[in-house]
Amino acid sequence: MTPDRNYYFPTKGHAALREVIRYGLAGDEGFIIITGEIGTGKTLMLRLMMDDLPDRFETAVILSPHLSRLELLLAIFQDIGLAGPPEHPASLDSLLRILNDHLYALAQQGKKLLIVIDEAQNLPDESLEQLRLLSNFETDTQKLLQIVLFGQPELRGKLSQTNMRQLVQRVSIMETLAPLSKQEMVNYILHRFKKSGVYEMPRSFATTDLIWRYTKGYPRLINKIMSRALLVAYAEKKTKISRKIVNEAIASFNTPKQRGLLASRVLRWGTGFCLLILLFWATAFAPPWLAQTISYDRDAMPQWYLQTTAWFTQLADDGRQSMELWQEKVIVWINGQTNTPKQPPSQPSKVVQTMPLPAPLPTATPPLEGEADTPLPAGEPTAENLRPVYPSPFMRGSQ
Numbered sequence: 001m002t003p004d005r006n007y008y009f010p011t012k013g014h015a016a017l018r019e020v021i022r023y024g025l026a027g028d029e030g031f032i033i034i035t036g037e038i039g040t041g042k043t044l045m046l047r048l049m050m051d052d053l054p055d056r057f058e059t060a061v062i063l064s065p066h067l068s069r070l071e072l073l074l075a076i077f078q079d080i081g082l083a084g085p086p087e088h089p090a091s092l093d094s095l096l097r098i099l100n101d102h103l104y105a106l107a108q109q110g111k112k113l114l115i116v117i118d119e120a121q122n123l124p125d126e127s128l129e130q131l132r133l134l135s136n137f138e139t140d141t142q143k144l145l146q147i148v149l150f151g152q153p154e155l156r157g158k159l160s161q162t163n164m165r166q167l168v169q170r171v172s173i174m175e176t177l178a179p180l181s182k183q184e185m186v187n188y189i190l191h192r193f194k195k196s197g198v199y200e201m202p203r204s205f206a207t208t209d210l211i212w213r214y215t216k217g218y219p220r221l222i223n224k225i226m227s228r229a230l231l232v233a234y235a236e237k238k239t240k241i242s243r244k245i246v247n248e249a250i251a252s253f254n255t256p257k258q259r260g261l262l263a264s265r266v267l268r269w270g271t272g273f274c275l276l277i278l279l280f281w282a283t284a285f286a287p288p289w290l291a292q293t294i295s296y297d298r299d300a301m302p303q304w305y306l307q308t309t310a311w312f313t314q315l316a317d318d319g320r321q322s323m324e325l326w327q328e329k330v331i332v333w334i335n336g337q338t339n340t341p342k343q344p345p346s347q348p349s350k351v352v353q354t355m356p357l358p359a360p361l362p363t364a365t366p367p368l369e370g371e372a373d374t375p376l377p378a379g380e381p382t383a384e385n386l387r388p389v390y391p392s393p394f395m396r397g398s399q
Contacts (some may be wrong), residue, residue, distance in 0.1 A: 005051065009191045011184045014041060017175055021049050025057075025146065029172035030135050032148045035155050036177030039220030042150045045177065046118055049148070057114040058106060068132040072123075073099070076115060096266035103144035108355040120151035122160060128158070181218035182208075187228060188219065202301050206311075207243040214250050225249050227373045275388070300384040 024032045035041045060079040073095045077084050082102055085094040106112055137144040159168055188207050215221035229241050240348035
């Protein structure tokens, strides 16, 4: 889909970024860098910036930046209609001399050159360095050109390299274009529906929530889904975009590759769940053979292995004793009587590796003969008056 300025919706982020670009161009700043994920509206912001430019700018717009240093200069020459040197092929030095003379001629007319590059993350390092060298063209009072770069987040990663630190020092403005919020997405769709004036805006929470979960606020995805939804509505002779229509629009984009990714994701989740079940079974319902002692000849083992095994064995014994102590405390608290503490286990003569079975749960102790349940005093809460108030607002289903 091509960005259409007639459908521009000034969200908070887009409007603020537009003002920042205006400020940077008016303030004679050197480099202005705008980054954003795919589909956030960078190209639309570029076109809006071109609409806002005053007449004092001569522009060179580069849309395919897979260019070397020489190719970049030739593309700038071609876009501004500047003739190159007579020799062929043109040398880099001759191109720079001609460009320098042209920039000084523009300055005498009260103008300057603005170089705009889209998809700047694709620029080679040598071309970025050439742009930095072009920013050296200046007089004692002003710069002879300004540079605006639009690119994906990879551009920031490229500029973070050590060899780019000189260019980064000349960057005056570096902003990021974020996706729309959920409310901004609703307002954006409403704005475009008002522009069309034919179909009714989906106002149910379930429908807008479905669109939000699929698009995450990226305008390009929103346009893609809503355009397909309009097509489905037209085919079904509907004038209202319902949740069913949006679901059909989303399902039409589920390519075999996407279905394969979903299947692999379900497989990973299922595998992880099965491993958790297996781990629970191994710890709670382990068969007796897992607790059998495994012995081996101590003299046949290296010293470092014996020391490590002894350390882990001692660690396991300490943990087991602590658990037994807590079990005794819990049993005392439940039964109301003191159990005879167990004797600590004797140290084995051989180094062993064991996996102990879990201790059985304590059983309730019946009351002693002659004892009776003590009635609760008056006013004490009972099982009857501890029932929750129903219906509770926290127990109702979602709307």
